[in-house]
Amino acid sequence: MLxxxxxxxxxxxxxxxxxxxHLEPNxxxxxxxxxxxxxxxxxxxxxxxxxxxxxxxxIDQEETILLIYPDAPxxxxxxxxxxxxxxxxxxxxxxxxxxxxxxxxxxxxxxxHWLHEFENIFHILMEQAEHVYLNSNEHIRANSxxxxxxxxxxxxxxxxxxxxxxxxxxxxxxxxxxxxxxxEIELIRQACSITEKGFRRILPLVKPGIMEYEIExxxxxxxxxxxxxxxxxxxxxxxxxxxxVLHYNNNNQSCEPGTTILLDVGAEYANYCSDLTRVIPVSGxxxxxxxxxxxxxxxxxxxxxxxxVVGNDLNMYHQALVEVIEKELIDLGLLSWExxxxxxxKNPAYKKYFMHGVSHHLGLNVHDVGNIYQKFxxxxxxxxxxxxxxxxxxxxxxxxxxxxxxxxxLENLMEHIPIELDEIEELMQQRRLD
Ligand SMILES: [Mn+2]
Numbered sequence: 540m541l542x543x544x545x546x547x548x549x550x551x552x553x554x555x556x557x558x559x560x561h562l563e564p565n566x567x568x569x570x571x572x573x574x575x576x577x578x579x580x581x582x583x584x585x586x587x588x589x590x591x592x593x594x595x596x597x598i599d600q601e602e603t604i605l606l607i608y609p610d611a612p613x614x615x616x617x618x619x620x621x622x623x624x625x626x627x628x629x630x631x632x633x634x635x636x637x638x639x640x641x642x643x644x645x646x647x648x649x650x651x652h653w654l655h656e657f658e659n660i661f662h663i664l665m666e667q668a669e670h671v672y673l674n675s676n677e678h679i680r681a682n683s684x685x686x687x688x689x690x691x692x693x694x695x696x697x698x699x700x701x702x703x704x705x706x707x708x709x710x711x712x713x714x715x716x717x718x719x720x721x722x723e724i725e726l727i728r729q730a731c732s733i734t735e736k737g738f739r740r741i742l743p744l745v746k747p748g749i750m751e752y753e754i755e756x757x758x759x760x761x762x763x764x765x766x767x768x769x770x771x772x773x774x775x776x777x778x779x780x781x782x783x784v785l786h787y788n789n790n791n792q793s794c795e796p797g798t799t800i801l802l803d804v805g806a807e808y809a810n811y812c813s814d815l816t817r818v819i820p821v822s823g824x825x826x827x828x829x830x831x832x833x834x835x836x837x838x839x840x841x842x843x844x845x846x847x848v849v850g851n852d853l854n855m856y857h858q859a860l861v862e863v864i865e866k867e868l869i870d871l872g873l874l875s876w877e878x879x880x881x882x883x884x885k886n887p888a889y890k891k892y893f894m895h896g897v898s899h900h901l902g903l904n905v906h907d908v909g910n911i912y913q914k915f916x917x918x919x920x921x922x923x924x925x926x927x928x929x930x931x932x933x934x935x936x937x938x939x940x941x942x943x944x945x946x947x948x949l950e951n952l953m954e955h956i957p958i959e960l961d962e963i964e965e966l967m968q969q970r971r972l973d
Contacts, residue, residue: 540635541599542766543809548647550722551597554715555618558595559609561711567668568607568708569661569696571688575601585768589689590903591674591712593810596620596646600637602654608664615650616664624653670704671696677709678908709908716902717909718918723811723902724943727920728952730771730813731941733806735956737761738817742963743970747796747821751776754800755790762806771812772905775803778821782935783928785895794821799829801935805905812905814922815953816939823967825960829934832927833960835867836936839925843897847921847942847949852914853898860897864889864925873929892927901941919944920952 562568570592576584588599596605604621611617625636639651652660665671673696674689697705719727737758744757754776762769777787778794782801794800798821805813818833820826825833842863846856865888868874874888882888898921900907909919921944926937940953957963 540637540641541809542768544766545645546597546726546809547722548597548645550720551595551645552647553720554595555607557715558607558711561714562609562672563670563704563706565610565668566608566670566672566706567664568605568672569692570595570605570674570708571692572598572601572603574688576685588810589674589687590716590810590908591708594712594716594903596648598622598637598642598646599810603637604654604657606661606664608668611664612667616660618648619650619652619660620646620648621652621654621657624655665700665703668703670706671700672706672708672711674708674712677707677713678904678906679911680906710910713908713910716907717900717913718916719902719920719943720918724918724920724952726809726811727813727901727941730767730806730808730811731815731952731956733762733765733767733808734804734813734815735953736765737804737806738802738815738956739966741802742819742957742966745794745800745819745821745967746823746970747794749794749821751778751781751790751792751794751800754794754802755804758804765806767806767808769807771805771807771814775801777801777803777935780930780933780935782818782937783930783933785928796822797826799825799934799936801937803937803939810903812901812903812907813941813952814901814905814924814939815941815956816924816926816937817956817958817963818936818938819963819967823970824964828932829936830960832871832929832934832936833938835871836925836927836938837958839863839867839897840923840938840940843923843925844942844949844951847898847915847923847944849915849917849944849946853911856915857897860925861887861889864893868892868927871927873927892929893925894928895924895926897925898923915944917944917946 573589575586602623606619622637622642642651673693740761741754741757773788775787776790778800779798781787799818801818803816805815878888900909901920924939928935943950
């Protein structure tokens with residue numbers, strides 16, 4: 540019933556099994572769906588499920604509640620899903636919604652109730668439970684004034700049941716979601732492969748005068764026809780100096796001959812994200828200077844690959860890469876050893892040309908949750924995305940791939956997506972043969 544192929548319920552069953560190991564005895568866990576966000580009038584934005592609720596249930600629909608109560612006195616109370624009631628009338632107006640049977644098959648949970656039954660059942664469970672785990676958005680960079688359904692529920696619940704022991708679910712979810720299972724890695728791989736199709740589609744189409752939004756249109760066409768619901772995040776199609784604006788997404792400029800285009804675009808698939816960045820020359824050939832900066836970024840990326848291994852952590856990884864970045868910036872004539880020797884340690888010289896982090900977790904969120912102070916472990920999925928931005932030259936180069944950390948080394952989920960200069964130029968030349 541959803542655009543993507545059904546996911547086997549074992550993924551969600553195993554995720555719940557892992558969660559249960561982290562709970563206090565006699566605990567009840569509550570997770571709420573995301574809201575459908577309003578725009579204006581009766582308009583709405585596209586629905587995006589709460590990543591934690593999806594991770595534990597697979598239910599991809601608004602107004603869903605998941606209860607997990609491993610020590611419940613009755614078996615049918617150990618796991619319960621509430622979905623909004625559907626019927627013939629709703630089906631005509633809103634299309635297909637989860638029936639109880641489909642919710643059961645999706646989640647692997649046998650107790651499925653309609654949402655209007657929630658308060659009665661919840662009251663019976665709360666009478667038994669001691670600890671209550673509620674969910675909140677504790678992403679390290681979360682910064683939204685909008686009150687979520689989880690937040691409203693927390694207020695309601697604490698007001699109605701003030702004497703329970705309340706616990707934070709978020710730190711446990713971060714621990715769990717940080718390590719991806721093979722099924723999740725396959726879903727991310729699928730998202731990467733859809734992104735690859737989009738990238739290969741645009742290579743022969745780009746020529747001087749093409750508008751950034753025309754490239755965006757070709758990408759979304761390719762993504763959607765491959766069962767993606769669209770971009771995993773706002774796409775950056777930045778030609779020329781626009782590439783130096785890190786979160787550029789107007790995508791409304793004409794691509795000028797002799798400049799490059801930075802594409803930071805990824806498809807989502809089944810709520811899993813991919814996150815690709817490539818830079819291509821508008822005219823089909825890189826200039827000598829563009830090549831030099833590009834190769835420098837590629838060398839930084841290769842160094843990063845060597846260090847994104849079990850046992851390292853993000854901090855030592857980043858520290859080690861700073862030395863590599865400094866050397867490349869000096870070789871490009873952008874910095875001198877003097878600049879570095881006399882730099883303000885709080886604002887190091889390299890930050891003028893490389894002002895963001897090198898890696899982040901990737902998964903159900905494009906900047907996925909996780910504890911950034913822990914050592915790299917097998918099953919973690921990271922991006923590597925070095926960049927050099929030279930505003931005075933109107934040139935910004937960033938390259939980004941997605942990787943799985945394995946016991947035996949790093950697996951590149953984007954190894955088939957062209958990244959070498961000559962391969963990109965060759966693919967772009969194919970337009971001239973048409
Ligand atoms: Mn990224």
